[in-house]
Amino acid sequence: MNRFAKGLLAALLLLLSSSTFAQQGKRLEERLRDHLYLLTSEELRGREAGTEDAAKASDYIAEQFAAMGLEPYIGDSYFQYFTVAGAPNKTFRNVIGIIEGNNPALSNRYIVVGAHYDHLGVQLGQIYPGADDNASGTSALIELARNLLANRDKLGRSVIIVAFDAEEMGLHGSNYLAEVMPADRIDLMISMDMIGWLEEAERLTIEGVGTIDNGAEWIIGLPPSINLKLKQYERSVMTATDTRGFAQAGVPTFAVTTGTVSPYHKPGDTADKIDFDGLKEITLFMTTLVESASANPDFAHSGKLAAIHSALPIAQLGITGSFGRSSVRWPDSALRGKDGQLLGAGLTFQLNLGRWFTLRTGARYEWSSPKWPDDDKPYAAATRLNIEQITTPLTIGARLPLTDSRTYLYLGAGWYYTQRLKASVGKQQVPLGDNGIRTDEGGPIVEWGLNMGKVQFSLVNRYGIEDLFTTPTQGKTRTRNTLCEVTYFF
Numbered sequence: 344m345n346r347f348a349k350g351l352l353a354a355l356l357l358l359l360s361s362s363t364f365a366q367q368g369k370r371l372e373e374r375l376r377d378h379l380y381l382l383t384s385e386e387l388r389g390r391e392a393g394t395e396d397a398a399k400a401s402d403y404i405a406e407q408f409a410a411m412g413l414e415p416y417i418g419d420s421y422f423q424y425f426t427v428a429g430a431p432n433k434t435f436r437n438v439i440g441i442i443e444g445n446n447p448a449l450s451n452r453y454i455v456v457g458a459h460y461d462h463l464g465v466q467l468g469q470i471y472p473g474a475d476d477n478a479s480g481t482s483a484l485i486e487l488a489r490n491l492l493a494n495r496d497k498l499g500r501s502v503i504i505v506a507f508d509a510e511e512m513g514l515h516g517s518n519y520l521a522e523v524m525p526a527d528r529i530d531l532m533i534s535m536d537m538i539g540w541l542e543e544a545e546r547l548t549i550e551g552v553g554t555i556d557n558g559a560e561w562i563i564g565l566p567p568s569i570n571l572k573l574k575q576y577e578r579s580v581m582t583a584t585d586t587r588g589f590a591q592a593g594v595p596t597f598a599v600t601t602g603t604v605s606p607y608h609k610p611g612d613t614a615d616k617i618d619f620d621g622l623k624e625i626t627l628f629m630t631t632l633v634e635s636a637s638a639n640p641d642f643a644h645s646g647k648l649a650a651i652h653s654a655l656p657i658a659q660l661g662i663t664g665s666f667g668r669s670s671v672r673w674p675d676s677a678l679r680g681k682d683g684q685l686l687g688a689g690l691t692f693q694l695n696l697g698r699w700f701t702l703r704t705g706a707r708y709e710w711s712s713p714k715w716p717d718d719d720k721p722y723a724a725a726t727r728l729n730i731e732q733i734t735t736p737l738t739i740g741a742r743l744p745l746t747d748s749r750t751y752l753y754l755g756a757g758w759y760y761t762q763r764l765k766a767s768v769g770k771q772q773v774p775l776g777d778n779g780i781r782t783d784e785g786g787p788i789v790e791w792g793l794n795m796g797k798v799q800f801s802l803v804n805r806y807g808i809e810d811l812f813t814t815p816t817q818g819k820t821r822t823r824n825t826l827c828e829v830t831y832f833f
């Protein structure tokens with residue numbers, strides 16, 4: 344480095360530190376505003392993970408941490424680098440600091456507070472500024488760290504402050520930290536994600552209070568008063584946030600948010616729409632919440648986690664509703680039956696075998712009404728048969744996990760068996776057995792579907808290979824059923 348460069352660097356450092364001093368005198372709301380406008384500025388182009396733009400954002404956060412005197416979590420760097428499969432040449436990094444607790448009995452335990460700083464970047468030439476998602480959480484995180492440092496005497500457990508990278512790509516930053524940290528030493532993990540719209544949302548939502556012993560009572564008693572909506576557990580698999588990796592490691596987690604009232608994942612999620620007064624209130628409230636969690640020796644895990652975070656059980660029982668088409672086919676001729684309806688209700692039993700396989704069975708009570716063409720009326724004048732029957736499917740399938748163990752696609756194939764109970768044409772009973780329609784039938788079944796949490800949607804095809812009835816003019820007929828099924832697992 345030559346002398347000119349050294350001089351330039353010294354001047355830059357002076358400029359940086361003087362602007363930092365100026366910052367420390369500013370009021371909380373102004374500082375939140377400064378962070379948020381900087382993070383959403385055009386220069387940072389939407390902070391897409393793995394780009395120079397995200398690197399600038401993480402540099403800014405690290406500078407803020409350094410300026411307030413936050414200790415780096417790993418050695419002397421705030422940056423924790425990690426890789427993302429499928430993006431081998433890109434750099435990803437969390438920004439992490441730590442405030443050591445004062446209570447010798449608790450200081451080797453942790454409260455982790457995080458907010459992701461990445462967003463969607465530029466798409467089709469448009470910048471996605473991500474002001475609410477999640478410059479709001481990141482700005483609050485920086486100021487939360489400053490408040491906690493100022494009150495560090497009150498802390499018992501150590502507090503880890505982390506700005507996560509690559510959340511939008513699939514929670515990579517938080518998953519990585521959850522993997523490398525000792526989960527059994529974390530007493531609470533908090534993710535602040537989208538907290539910039541308090542006025543519009545009217546309440547701050549905290550999901551996961553059921554993961555802490557008497558969590559709701561504890562939080563309601565905390566000052567300063569703020570309108571809260573407490574949920575025992577996170578429910579929606581569609582709005583996953585950085586809590587997931589920690590929850591899957593067995594850690595109690597809170598997801599803190601004002602919800603998706605902002606223009607979610609749209610270019611219109613801009614800084615000018617942020618409720619800074621609300622963001623300030625949330626920052627102050629989160630400060631007392633973290634201080635309280637850190638100091639309280641009795642603070643404990645309730646032992647419960649949200650179902651969406653827990654592993655898939657080996658055996659599941661659910662209720663199923665089905666609706667779809669039932670039709671009659673004439674395999675020996677060109678004649679095709681018309682589509683009638685099929686409705687059903689029953690139970691599904693699913694065995695999850697290892698990581699990939701699923702065995703499914705159950706029983707459905709069904710009302711089926713296949714039709715046939717007007718020019719071929721095997722029974723009286725009607726063109727519709729009404730059948731009540733019980734069907735038992737048995738399939739083996741493959742699961743393809745998507746975002747977590749309870750969100751997966753599956754494809755299955757097997758056999759079904761139907762026992763007919765009653766059949767009629769209009770008001771006239773049709774006999775079952777030799778003189779009427781066949782009492783039972785079987786055939787191959789193919790199904791595929793999507794499981795999200797406790798709910799499963801499937802599309803099922805059943806191909807009857809035994810004859811339903813024989814008409815004098817057209818010969819043998821078989822059934823074909825195409826159904827949608829919705830199952831709710833208990």
Ligand SMILES: [Zn+2]
Nearest residue numbers: 476477536537
């Ligand atoms: Zn987000």
